[in-house]
Every structure is written in C-alpha cells, then in structure tokens.
Amino acid sequence: MCEAIGVASVEELLEVFPGELKLKRPLDLPEGLPEQELLGLLKSISKKNRTVEEYASFLGAGAYNHYLPSVVDYAISRSELYSAYTPYQPEMSQGTLQATFEYQTLICQLTAMEVSNASLYDGASATAEAVLMARRKTGRKKVLLSSAVHPEYRETVKTHLVADNESLAEVPYCTESGSTLPGASLSAVDKETACLVIQSPNFFGAIEDVSAHAEIAHKKGALLIVSIAEPLSLGLLKPPGLLGCDIVVGEGQSFGNPLAFGGPYLGFMAAKEELLRQMPGRIVGETKDTNGKRSFCLTLATREQHIRRERATSNICTNEGLSALAALAYLSALGKKGLMDLARLNLSKAHYLMQQLSALPGVTHAFGSPFFNEFVIKVEEDPQEILQGLVSSSILGGIALKRFYPELSKHILLCATEMNPKHEMDRFVRELSSFTGG
Amino acid sequence: MEEKLIFEMSVKGRHGVLPGGFDVPGESPGEVLPGVALRDDIEGFPEVSEGDVVRHFTRLASRNFGIDTGFYPLGSCTMKYNPKINEEIARLEGFARLHPYEPPELCQGALELMYELERYLAEISGMDAVTLQPAAGAQGELCGMLMIGAYFRDKGKPRGKVIIPDTAHGTNSSSSHLAGFKVVRVASEGKGVLTPEAIKSVMDEDTAALMLTNPNTLGLFESNIKEVVEVVHEKGGLGYCDGANLNALMGFMKLGEMGVDLVQLNLHKTFSPPHGGGGPGSGPLGVKKVLEPYLPLPRIVKEKALFSLDSERTRHTATVGRLKAFYGNFLVMVRAYSYLRCMGRTGLTRASEMAILNANYIKERLKGHFYLPFDTPCMHECVFTDRYQSEKGVTTMDIAKRLMDYGFHPPTIYFPLVVSGAIMVEPTETESLETLDAFIDAMKAIAEEAEKDPGLLKNSPGKTETARVDEAGAARNPRLRWVQGK
Numbered sequence: 068m069c070e071a072i073g074v075a076s077v078e079e080l081l082e083v084f085p086g087e088l089k090l091k092r093p094l095d096l097p098e099g100l101p102e103q104e105l106l107g108l109l110k111s112i113s114k115k116n117r118t119v120e121e122y123a124s125f126l127g128a129g130a131y132n133h134y135l136p137s138v139v140d141y142a143i144s145r146s147e148l149y150s151a152y153t154p155y156q157p158e159m160s161q162g163t164l165q166a167t168f169e170y171q172t173l174i175c176q177l178t179a180m181e182v183s184n185a186s187l188y189d190g191a192s193a194t195a196e197a198v199l200m201a202r203r204k205t206g207r208k209k210v211l212l213s214s215a216v217h218p219e220y221r222e223t224v225k226t227h228l229v230a231d232n233e234s235l236a237e238v239p240y241c242t243e244s245g246s247t248l249p250g251a252s253l254s255a256v257d258k259e260t261a262c263l264v265i266q267s268p269n270f271f272g273a274i275e276d277v278s279a280h281a282e283i284a285h286k287k288g289a290l291l292i293v294s295i296a297e298p299l300s301l302g303l304l305k306p307p308g309l310l311g312c313d314i315v316v317g318e319g320q321s322f323g324n325p326l327a328f329g330g331p332y333l334g335f336m337a338a339k340e341e342l343l344r345q346m347p348g349r350i351v352g353e354t355k356d357t358n359g360k361r362s363f364c365l366t367l368a369t370r371e372q373h374i375r376r377e378r379a380t381s382n383i384c385t386n387e388g389l390s391a392l393a394a395l396a397y398l399s400a401l402g403k404k405g406l407m408d409l410a411r412l413n414l415s416k417a418h419y420l421m422q423q424l425s426a427l428p429g430v431t432h433a434f435g436s437p438f439f440n441e442f443v444i445k446v447e448e449d450p451q452e453i454l455q456g457l458v459s460s461s462i463l464g465g466i467a468l469k470r471f472y473p474e475l476s477k478h479i480l481l482c483a484t485e486m487n488p489k490h491e492m493d494r495f496v497r498e499l500s501s502f503t504g505g
Numbered sequence: 506m507e508e509k510l511i512f513e514m515s516v517k518g519r520h521g522v523l524p525g526g527f528d529v530p531g532e533s534p535g536e537v538l539p540g541v542a543l544r545d546d547i548e549g550f551p552e553v554s555e556g557d558v559v560r561h562f563t564r565l566a567s568r569n570f571g572i573d574t575g576f577y578p579l580g581s582c583t584m585k586y587n588p589k590i591n592e593e594i595a596r597l598e599g600f601a602r603l604h605p606y607e608p609p610e611l612c613q614g615a616l617e618l619m620y621e622l623e624r625y626l627a628e629i630s631g632m633d634a635v636t637l638q639p640a641a642g643a644q645g646e647l648c649g650m651l652m653i654g655a656y657f658r659d660k661g662k663p664r665g666k667v668i669i670p671d672t673a674h675g676t677n678s679s680s681s682h683l684a685g686f687k688v689v690r691v692a693s694e695g696k697g698v699l700t701p702e703a704i705k706s707v708m709d710e711d712t713a714a715l716m717l718t719n720p721n722t723l724g725l726f727e728s729n730i731k732e733v734v735e736v737v738h739e740k741g742g743l744g745y746c747d748g749a750n751l752n753a754l755m756g757f758m759k760l761g762e763m764g765v766d767l768v769q770l771n772l773h774k775t776f777s778p779p780h781g782g783g784g785p786g787s788g789p790l791g792v793k794k795v796l797e798p799y800l801p802l803p804r805i806v807k808e809k810a811l812f813s814l815d816s817e818r819t820r821h822t823a824t825v826g827r828l829k830a831f832y833g834n835f836l837v838m839v840r841a842y843s844y845l846r847c848m849g850r851t852g853l854t855r856a857s858e859m860a861i862l863n864a865n866y867i868k869e870r871l872k873g874h875f876y877l878p879f880d881t882p883c884m885h886e887c888v889f890t891d892r893y894q895s896e897k898g899v900t901t902m903d904i905a906k907r908l909m910d911y912g913f914h915p916p917t918i919y920f921p922l923v924v925s926g927a928i929m930v931e932p933t934e935t936e937s938l939e940t941l942d943a944f945i946d947a948m949k950a951i952a953e954e955a956e957k958d959p960g961l962l963k964n965s966p967g968k969t970e971t972a973r974v975d976e977a978g979a980a981r982n983p984r985l986r987w988v989q990g991k
Contacts, residue, residue, distance in 0.1 A: 068862060068938065072869045077862055083726055083882045084757055094756050095628050099849025102590050109843055113599025115614030117607065126604045129830055136522040138555055142562040144592070146779075150571030152582050153783040156915055157974040158906065158966050161508075162569030163782035166562075169511050172986040176549050182985050185783065188640035191830035199683075219830040226801070226826035229654060229685045274541050303534055305542035318830070328615045329605030329831025330640065331785030343983070349783065354979035356972040357964075361507055366979040372643070373675035373920070377682035384676050385641040385773065389781030399511050399558045400521040403550040409524040411534060418537050419529035437538040458608065466606050489528040 119326060123491045124463040125420075127441045127482025128270070129190065129217050129296045130329060131321045133409075134485055135397075139323040142396035143389055153349070153385065157364035158356075163388065164363035167351040170395045177301045178315040179308030180337035185349035186391040187334030187383060190318025191220040194264065194294045195227035196381055197314045197336060200345045201262035201290040203380070208234040209259040211289075213247040215240035215269035217296055218471040224264070238263070242474075245271040245434025245443060249279035260289040262314075267293055267307070268300055270471075271434055271480065272417075272441030281311030290314060297321055298335070300439045302410025314338045323397025324390050333390035344370060347381030409485060413440040416483040416492070423496045424481075429503035433478055441482045443468065443475075446503055450479045453502045460498045508564050511551045512987050521555040549989045568970055569782070570914055576940050578867075580886045580917035580929025581674070581722055583752045583774035588847065591777065591840040600839050605831040609813040615835065616812030620805045622842045623789070629853070630748065630768050631761025632791030636800045637833040642749055643676040644828050645769025645788030646716075649745055650684035651825045652767070652792065652799035653713050656743070659823060664713035664742075670699055672722045672921045677747055686713060693923065697723045697879045701732040708740050718747040719760065720884035722921040722929070724864065726753075734764035743767065743796075751775045752933065753861055753885035756854025766793045776841035787837035798823040803832065859934035860885040863941060867930055870945045874952040878924050886931035890924055894955040901926040903962040904951055910968040911947035 074080045100108065119132050126132070143149055147162060154160030154167075167185045174183035187193040198210050210228065212221050214237045221237075228235055238255045241248045247265050256263055263284045267275035277293055284291040293307040295317030307315045319333035320326075338346060344367075352366035372379040401409060417440040424444055425432040433443040446453060450467035457464035465482070468475040483492065534543050553561075571577070577584040595601070603612055623635040639645035650667070657664045667686040669677050670693055678688045689707050694700045704715060715737045719727040727733070734744040746760050746768040752775045754760070760768045772778055773786040780786070792800065802824050803816035814832070818824070848856060861884055868877065868887035876892035891901040905915035905928070917929040932941060954961050966972065 068866045072862075072865045077858055080861060080865060080882060081757065081858065083861075083884070085728055088731065088758055088763055090757060090759060090762075094850040094853065096625055096850040096853070097846065099852040100846055102847070105843060105847050106590060106594065108846060109594045109839075110597060110599075112614040112618055113594075113597040115617065116599040116603050117611040118598050118602040119604055120598055120602050122611075124604060126606050128606055130605050132602075132604065134524070136555075138522065138558055140596075141559060145562060145566035146573035146587075147566040147569040147571045148562075149781050150573045150587050150779045151569055151782040152577070152579055152584060152780045155579075155917075156905065156909070157976065158909055158969045158971045159570040159914055160782070161971050162565035162567070165508060165510070165568070166565055167783075168986070172510075172512065173550070175986045176547055188644060189829045189831075192640070192644070192828065217830065219827060222827050223829055226651065226828060227683070229651060229683075231685070274538065278542070301544075302547070303543060305544045310542060325601040325836075326604050327601050328603040328612065328835040329833070330829075331834040331836060332830075343985075350983075350985055352979040353984040354975045356974050358972045360971065362971045362974045364974050364976045364979050366976070366983060366985075368980075371675075372679035376675050376678035377688045379675070379679040379682075382643045382647055382676050382679035382683055383641070384643045384674075385771075385780070385784040385786040387640075387781075387785045388783030389779075390785055392782065395511075396558060396562060399551045399553060399561070400555055401523075402520040402552050403547050404518075404520040404552070405523050406547065406550070411531065412524050412527060414534060414537065415527060415529050415532040418532050437541050455608075458611070463604065463607060463611075485524050492529075 122461045122463045123495060125465050125481045125483060126463050128466050128480055129318060130326055131297055132326060132484055132486045133321055135323060135325060136400050138400045139393050139396045143393050148392060149389055154365060157362060161362060164351050166392050166395055168353060168363050170391045171351060173395060173398050174335050174337050177306060178337045179306035180315055181340040182343045182346065183337040184346055185351055186386040186388065187336055187348055188387060189332040189334045190294065190296050191223035193316040193334030193336050194220045195224045196347045197292045197316045198224050198262060198264065199227065200314060200347065201292060203345050204342060205261045205290060207259055207261035210235045210261055211238050211255050211263045213238045213240065213265045215247050215271055216264060216266040216294060217270045220294060244436040246273040246275050246436040249276060249283060252280050252283045256283055256287045256289055258287055260287055262290040262292050264292045264294060266296060268297060268439045268441060271443045272438040273434055273436035274304065274439060277307050277310040277312055292316065297440065299410055299413060302406040303414060314342065319394050322394035324393050331387055331390050333387045333394060345380055348383050348386055412485050416487055417442060420483045420492050427500050427503055440484055441480060443478050443480050445477050446479065448502060450477060456502055457498055462495055462498055464495065464499065510987050511553060511561055512549055514557050515552040517552060519552045519554055521553060521558055575912055576936060576944055577914040578916045578930045578932050579914065580931040581749060583931060583933055585777055585933040586935040587777055587779040588844065591843045594843050595836045595839050600836060613812055616805055618842050619838060620807055620812055622838055625845050626770055626789055627791055629755055630770060630791045631759025632768065633794040634797040634800060635789050635791045637789045637838055638801050638828055639769065639788040639790055640829055640834050641784060641786035642769055642771040642788040643680055645790045646676055646680035646747065647683055648790050648801060648828055649767040649769060650681050650686065652796055653743055654684050655799045655823065655825050656796060657713055664711050666712045668704065668707055668712055668715045670717055671923050673718055674747060674749060677716050681716060697725045698727050698729060699733050700729055701736050704733050704736045708736055708742065710740050712742050714743040714745050716745040718750060720750045720753050723879055723888050724883040724886040725879060726884050730763045749774060750885065753857055755857040756850065757857060767796060772837055772841040777844040778837045778840035785834045785837055787834040799825055801825055801827045856934045863932040863934060863936060866941055867932055867945060871948055874949050886929060888924055889928040891926035897955055897959045899955040899959045899962050901928055904928065906973055907951050907962045907965040908947060909966040913944055913947060
C-alpha cells in the first residue's frame with residue numbers, strides 16, 4: 068500500500084502531523100482486552116447495578132418499566148437496519164425509510180395530529196424544540212410552562228432559551244388537585260405569549276384539562292403545547308389533536324425501549340399541518356421511483372441544518388432512528404387491541420395500588436385529579452427514610468418529591484405498570500405500613 | 506415487489522402480543538376517570554399478527570444496506586465495523602434494566618463506567634473535564650456554544666459572533682445560531698486549510714469563538730491550528746473543535762494541546778456504536794478547566810470509591826443547565842466504553858494509523874480517474890469531484906447511484922460545499938485491502954462508463970430493488986403519513 072501511495076513507510080505518511088504537536092508518549096489508557104476478558108469485565112461492572120428485575124420497582128417520572136415483547140429486539144437486531152447511517156441514499160435505504168414513514172403515521176394516529184417528524188432526542192429536548200417552534204411561528208417571545216411539567220423538561224427548556232429566559236414564566240399547579248387549573252393559565256396568558264406548555268398526564272400523574280387550556284391559549288393567539296412523558300396513556304385518553312392542541316411532543320421510551328439508565332430514549336413530535344415548515348428534524352415522505360413504484364425518501368430538507376445552516380429550524384442531525392424503529396415494532400406487535408388493553412391494565416394496577424396504600428394509616432392520596440398510572444401519596448414520616456428502608460426489602464418505592472418541589476417534603480411519586488404483579492404490590496403495601504402511621 | 510405498509514396488512518380484530526391477564530380488578534376508565542375525555546378507537550392503527558410484524562421487518566431489512574452488508578465509505582460519518590460483542594454487552598440486564606432514578610448506591614456500576622469513560626475521553630482529546638449528557642454531536646456542539654455564551658456573560662462582556670470556516674458541517678452554524686451567536690464565515694485558503702491571517706482579518710473583541718473541524722471536511726489536517734487558535738486567544742476568544750473527525754488523531758495528537766478549549770466527540774463515529782439508521786448517537790463534550798463550571802448538570806463525582814450524581818445548583822451556580830432529561834444516551838456510552846477497553850491505547854493508535862493509510866491509498870489510486878482538488882497527503886478521508894465526468898454531462902449524483910450497482914454504498918456527496926460536486930470518501934480502518942481494491946476497481950469502471958456510455962450512469966441504479974427515487978417530487982407534494990382510504 069505504501070508503494071502505491073509513494074511513501075517508504077506508514078511513518079513517512081504520518082509526517083503530515085506537525086512534529087511539534089505530535090504526542091511524545093502513549094495515551095494513558097489501559098491496554099486492550101481480548102473479547103472473552105472484555106465480556107467478563109463488563110459483566111462484572113453490570114453486576115454492580117441493581118435492576119428493576121431484582122427489585123420491585125414503583126419508579127416512573129419519565130422512565131417507565133414496561134414489558135418488551137421479544138419481537139422488538141428481533142426488529143432492531145437486524146443489522147441491515149441498525150448498522151446503516153441516516154438514509155441519505157434512498158435507493159439503498161428503503162427499509163429505514165419505510166419504517167420511519169410508518170412510525171410517523173403511528174405518532175399521528177396516536178396524537179390525532181397531521182404531521183410528525185422522524186424523532187428527536189428525548190421528551191425533554193422535544194419539549195424545548197416545540198417551544199422554539201412556537202416562538203418562530205407566532206413571532207412572540209413569552210413562554211409559559213406549567214410547574215407540573217417534568218422538572219428536568221422545564222430545565223431543558225430554560226437552557227434552550229439561552230440568555231433570553233426572562234421571557235419564561237411558570238403557571239403554578241394546584242396544590243389540591245395536582246393539576247394545572249385553567250384559571251391559572253387564564254391569568255398568565257397574554258398577547259405576548261408564544262405558547263403555553265402543559266404535560267398530560269403531568270409530572271404528578273394527573274390528567275390535565277387539555278381543551279380548556281387550548282381555548283385559553285388560542286383566545287390570545289398563543290399555541291398550546293402538550294408534552295407527554297407516558298404515551299401509553301394515549302391508548303385510553305382522547306388524543307390532544309382532538310382537544311385543540313397545536314403541538315404534541317413527548318417521550319417515546321415506553322414504546323419498546325428499555326429503561327437503560329435514562330437513554331437512549333425517543334423524543335416524538337407531531338403538529339398541525341400549518342406548522343410543518345417550522346418543524347425541526349428529519350421527515351420522511353412518500354414518492355415514486357423512475358419505474359413508478361412507491362418509495363420513500365428524506366424530504367423538506369430546506370428546513371434543515373445541512374441546507375439552511377444558521378437559518379435552519381434546528382441543529383439536529385443524528386436523531387434516535389433505532390429507538391423509533393423499536394417503537395414501530397412495539398406498537399405494531401401490540402396493535403390496536405394490545406395497546407388499548409395495556410393502557411387499561413396500567414390504569415387498573417395504579418388504581419389498585421393507590422387504594423391499598425391510601426387505606427394505610429398515615430398515608431393519604433395527595434392530589435384529587437384523575438390519574439393514569441402514576442400518583443402521589445403523602446406520608447407523615449420522612450419519605451427519604453422510608454424509601455431507604457424499603458430498599459433493604461428490595462423495593463424501589465417511588466421518588467421523594469422534595470428534590471424537585473421543596474414544598475412537597477412529605478410526598479412520594481409512585482408508578483404501577485403491567486410489570487407489577489398484585490402480590491408484589493401487596494408486599495409493598497405491607498412493608499410500607501411498617502414505616503407509617505406510628 | 507412493493508412491501509405493503511404495516512397499516513395495509515391490518516385485518517379488523519387481529520392482534521399480536523397481548524398484555525398479561527388482570528390480577529387486580531379491571532377498572533372501567535369511564536368510572537375511575539370522571540370528566541376525562543377518553544378515546545374508544547385509534548383510527549387506522551395496525552391490527553396484525555406477530556408473524557406479520559416479523560416478516561415485515563425481515564423484508565424491510567432486506568431493502569436496506571448497512572455496514573454489515575458491505576463497504577460504506579460515507580465521508581465524515583466514520584462507518585466502521587460495529588463489534589457484535591458490544592451489542593451483547595449493551596443488552597446485559599445490569600445495563601438495560603436500570604432506572605435512572607434509582608438511588609446511586611444501586612447503580613454504582615453504571616456511574617463507574619460513565620466516570621471512567623469521561624476520563625478516557627478527556628485523555629484522548631487532551632481536555633480537563635467531560636460531560637456525557639449530549640445525545641448526539643450536534644447537541645454536544647450546542648452545549649459547547651451555550652457554555653461559551655455563559656462564560657462571556659459571566660465576565661460581564663457578552664460576545665455576539667462566532668467564526669466558522671466555509672468547510673464546516675452545517676450543524677456548526679445552526680448550533681451557534683441556536684446559542685444566540687451571529688455566524689461569521691471565513692474561507693479556507695488555496696491549500697484547503699485555515700491561515701492565521703484569514704482569522705486575524707475577522708477576529709475582534711465581539712467574537713466569542715472560532716469553531717473549526719480538525720481534520721477538516723476536506724480530509725486535511727489544519728496544520729496552522731495552533732497559530733490560528735492563538736489569534737483567537739489573543740483577543741480573548743475561545744477555540745471550539747468539532748470532533749466528528751477524531752478518527753484520524755487518536756494517539757497522535759491531542760486537540761487540547763493544539764490550544765482547543767472545547768471539543769465534542771461523536772461516540773457513534775469514532776468509538777464504534779452503530780448509527781442505527783439515524784441514531785441514537787452520543788456527543789460528549791470535553792472542555793478545559795476554565796469552562797468546567799459551565800458544564801451541564803448532573804456531574805458524576807467520585808468520593809471515597811463511591812460514585813454519585815451531583816446536581817446541586819448551589820455548588821454549580823454557573824452551569825448552563827441541562828440539554829435533556831437524565832444523563833445522556835447510556836447504552837451508546839456502554840458500547841463506546843467496551844470498544845475502548847477492547848482496543849486499548851495501542852489499538853486506538855493503530856486504528857487511526859490504518860484509517861489514514863486506507864484513505865491515502867484510495868486517494869492515490871483514484872486520483873487520475875477522478876479530479877482531486879487538493880493533491881496533498883490526506884488524513885482519514887479524501888475528497889474528489891465530478892470535474893472530469895461533467896464534461897460528458899455526468900454528475901456526482903450519477904456516479905453515486907451507479908456505485909450502488911457495484912454493491913457499494915456511495916460516499917458522502919455534494920459536501921463539503923466549497924468543492925463543486927464533491928465526492929467524499931472515508932474508508933475507515935476496518936476495511937481490508939481487498940475491499941478497497943474492489944471499490945477502486947468499481948470507481949475506475951464507472952469513470953470509464955462515464956466516458957463511453959453516460960446514459961448508463963444517468964439511468965442508474967439499475968440493479969437495486971428501487972430505481973432512482975424522485976426526491977424533488979416528494980418535496981413538491983409532501984405525503985408524510987399513511988391515511989386510510991387515500
């Protein structure tokens with residue numbers, strides 16, 4: 068090879084590096100490992116983690132423990148799909164492209180919206196992108212966020228508004244119901260407001276009154292953005308698109324993606340057609356090949372960074388393609404009946420758990436709003452101590468809300484899914500009772 | 506044959522995987538959710554069997570080309586082999602079934618892996634601190650630019666501009682814009698690299714940073730990098746490097762030692778996690794000490810052999826906040842960590858060496874057949890154009906499509922923009938001499954076809970299942986979802 072290049076050796080080729088910048092010593096990294104030892108090492112690291120398989124987990128808050136049907140891993144293990152790049156060459160990427168087109172369709176069906184993109188990073192960054200999109204569309208600056216939106220989503224939005232975050236304000240949640248009262252939005256939305264952002268079900272699990280908020284926003288010419296952290300709820304709740312919402316975003320992890328310590332997850336976004344040109348990210352469209360056969364390709368690229376540069380709708384390039392593919396496989400395998408049944412099962416599990424817990428002395432159901440698979444309880448003792456005590460019984464008994472809401476110092480956020488059998492919930496209730504009510 | 510859409514396979518009432526039985530009383534949504542608007546249908550949603558889904562995905566896969574199918578020399582994308590062991594490791598229960606809000610004492614393994622990965626990436630790039638939070642390269646860029654903005658605001662002297670060379674990835678400009686900066690474009694000089702003079706002519710005290718890529722997108726080492734960054738430093742600015750092309754440098758050069766203050770590393774390029782047909786990626790950002798206070802939260806800390814996540818704002822008052830929920834694309838980090846431990850310091854250096862050798866080999870062997878705008882030793886990729894072929898009316902697009910008929914994925918085309926009709930080839934280190942030769946032979950054959958039978962190229966691809974796709978038509982008349990009955 069060196070001969071073909073016209074150099075005597077690889078060393079000569081490497082003289083392209085200026086000598087004074089060249090490293091004089093090897094990198095301070097370990098030496099390489101053969102595969103067998105590598106697997107042993109990584110297994111031993113993984114075993115230092117306690118999983119939701121070993122513990123009875125009632126953790127939710129934007130990351131949900133759902134059953135992953137075998138067919139999902141089959142689909143995303145096809146390496147023609149997972150070892151491909153972004154489908155720039157449609158003739159060699161019809162698999163990825165058609166799958167993404169189908170994913171976009173599913174997101175539109177679930178949300179009752181007209182257009183969806185090919186995915187964003189996660190629910191939090193999708194919420195931030197929706198806010199930027201609403202500002203571009205309305206030409207207004209002010210952004211209103213319900214304080215019952217996931218705290219990390221709110222922080223992400225704030226980060227994306229850069230130094231301009233004085234235009235960001237929060238609409239308080241109601242301490243009785245745990246939801247965002249339309250009255251609170253009404254007094255906050257004005258003629259400078261670009262958008263109102265609510266989450267439904269919200270961070271406390273409460274289902275928000277989407278149409279009331281939509282009406283309030285629209286009266287002042289603002290857009291309503293609904294962020295959804297647990298999209299399984301769409302198997303049961305009327306979709307935001309039918310309730311007057313303008314942009315729906317959310318976290319698609321629940322659809323076929325493992326908990327994975329927080330990522331990779333899947334940001335989804337769907338909107339009304341009139342917002343299409345403001346939409347960030349890749350979009351796949353249907354077209355034909357020269358033989359007239361239906362085919363698919365990336366489209367409307369003039370919105371994007373590689374064409375539009377600093378005038379692009381977003382800087383996103385690599386998105387979460389394979390996570391979207393997992394969602395497609397998951398939703399197709401469950402199908403209409405499976406998804407709707409599963410949503411009802413989650414609803415039933417969470418309501419059973421809430422009823423059992425709130426029957427304990429010293430435990431109350433904190434908020435009155437209807438909920439899906441998450442809810443908040445209030446205890447008399449220190450939640451942190453209770454949760455630590457439960458860990459020794461192999462129970463992950465929820466999240467102490469004080470870390471996000473200092474005023475909720477006695478409150479615990481809980482989640483129940485199809486992964487929590489009744490006997491496990493009963494054990495949790497028994498164990499919890501030993502910490503509460505004196 | 507056309508593959509039906511999953512929706513077109515639906516049969517009313519058919520279903521695949523159903524959830525388990527009810528071991529608790531089945532609640533009626535209408536009763537437990539009073540006043541809540543419910544749905545009784547999901548219009549058009551798939552109603553298919555599990556077998557239908559499996560066949561559908563098998564057939565979709567057969568209509569796709571990945572690095573496991575064949576050579577994929579997509580410039581600037583570093584399509585190297587994705588080791589299978591990493592897929593197995595990423596599926597270990599201890600990594601895949603870990604909730605992000607578990608107490609830190611229950612996820613010590615995950616935190617240890619992330620802590621170590623930060624340290625390795627800092628060592629490779631010559632940086633002092635690393636955040637793993639960004640989900641992709643572009644998010645890493647945005648994170649860096651937000652930090653630069655915060656740094657100057659903290660000094661009481663906000664700056665408004667960022668200098669970006671004309672060879673840069675499109676994301677550089679849009680990330681800078683999103684972070685509130687005005688972009689000042691600077692041209693690379695005749696030799697395809699930046700000169701201190703060019704930077705000097707645009708650098709001023711309102712310029713926050715220079716954002717460059719090294720090696721640049723022409724595949725050339727920015728040999729004046731130290732002097733160029735010095736010009737920026739002299740006026741108080743910062744040097745940002747887009748680390749998308751790190752695959753050429755490992756073990757040879759540290760960007761930190763060239764004066765660079767921030768660099769994002771695309772783990773899914775340099776460190777082997779698969780690209781997933783468009784993600785998930787991971788774009789950690791490395792920074793020098795002076796910028797550490799601005800890193801997003803949480804930070805991973807180690808105290809007395811115990812790892813934890815620190816998101817205490819009172820200790821990190823200068824932080825830019827966060828780019829996403831949780832801590833980044835963890836399973837992509839797991840794959841990258843595994844790759845680093847497998848390769849080790851010697852293996853990484855060898856990888857960069859082979860990546861450079863392979864690119865130079867292709868460059869030398871094809872340069873008489875395709876116009877090479879910069880005939881100097883290249884790094885890990887090289888850029889040709891269609892200048893010779895255009896005399897016969899054949900374009901870069903035609904050449905790319907014809908390559909498919911030879912069983913290769915085309916290189917990156919029409920990028921970088923500074924070269925008309927660019928064909929950007931990045932072979933990576935994981936390809937054998939035989940594969941490179943087969944690619945070279947195909948390219949030579951195409952050059953000959955362009956001479957003798959340009960129509961053949963115009964009508965290509967002819968051997969793929971799908972013929973040339975009408976992309977303009979897709980944009981003119983957007984059909985972005987399937988609608989029942991339409």
